[in-house]
Amino acid sequence: MSRLAEGRIRKAEVAKAARTLRYNWDDVIFFLEVARTRNLVRAGQRLKVDHTTVSRRVRELERSLNTTLFKRSKSGFALTESGLRLLQFAEGMENNANAIIETVVGSEKADAAGAVRIASMEGIGSMYLTKCMAVFSKAYPSIQVELITDTRLLDMTRREADIFITFFRPKGRRLSVKKIGEFRTFLYASSTYLQRQRMPSDLKELDSHDFIDFIDEHIHIKENRWLSDILRPSHVVFRSTSLVSQYMAASSGLGVAMLPSYVAAQNNERLT
Secondary structure (H helix, E strand, O other), rough: OOOOHHHHHHHHHHHHHHHHHHOHHHHHHHHHHHHHHOOHHHHHHOOOOOOOHHHHHHHHHHHHOOOOEEEEEEEEEEEHHHHHHHHHHHHHHHHHHHHHHHHHHHOOOOOOOOOEEEEEOOOHHHHHHHHHHHHHHHHOOOEEEEEOOOOOOOOOOOOOHHHEEOOOOOOOOOOOOOOOOOOOEEEEEEEHHHHHOOOOOHHHOOOOEEEEOOOHHHOOOOOHOOOOOOOOOOOEEEEOHHHHHHHHHHHHHOOOOEEEHHOOOOEEEOOO
């Protein structure tokens, strides 16, 4: 059998399946919310229905399409390969539906709405992004932002988050990656600490100071090893997986920490 004939047969099979399968377009809305929240209760709250209704509508969509869209576990609902494929088209349907409102009602009256889940490293999320939320909320009051700060690497291809803000380049299929800014790292210590320990003039004097650092075996992202790139301090008095905890420790006068400029430049003295 020729490839041309095989192709025609395949198209005929797809067309037959399309005539056989029928689904309710409204069920796609429930699918989208579960895909974004990974939770029936939260999806129900956003749609203003009971979670049992969400579950029923998702099961009905799966039955209509004769496929499994989610893997259900204690941690929540994760998209299957079929679910990931459907998600692309479902979001397209949603965008087209919003475009109708913009076209008919007018873009000046249309308001962006919905939930956006952002994932980031803890320092960026807690010490930078949260400061931007008030301005963002004022500009887009109908958008609800969900912020995830997690030490583990999220699987963006399975939509564990909509946006991932980080300082390493993520890998995966169907990802759009863009550089949005830069930051620098410096050694910081509080004025309280520097009153107790004089400002070092060279690396030898610096090595005699008390340091704050990450816990080596819990550094899952090599880009976090910025202190070890320049110095292996002899005296580390405090270690933490949390950049915020390191910042608080340095602010209280415990020791010297290497921190990103967006975290500590506002109120700590930089060692030069």
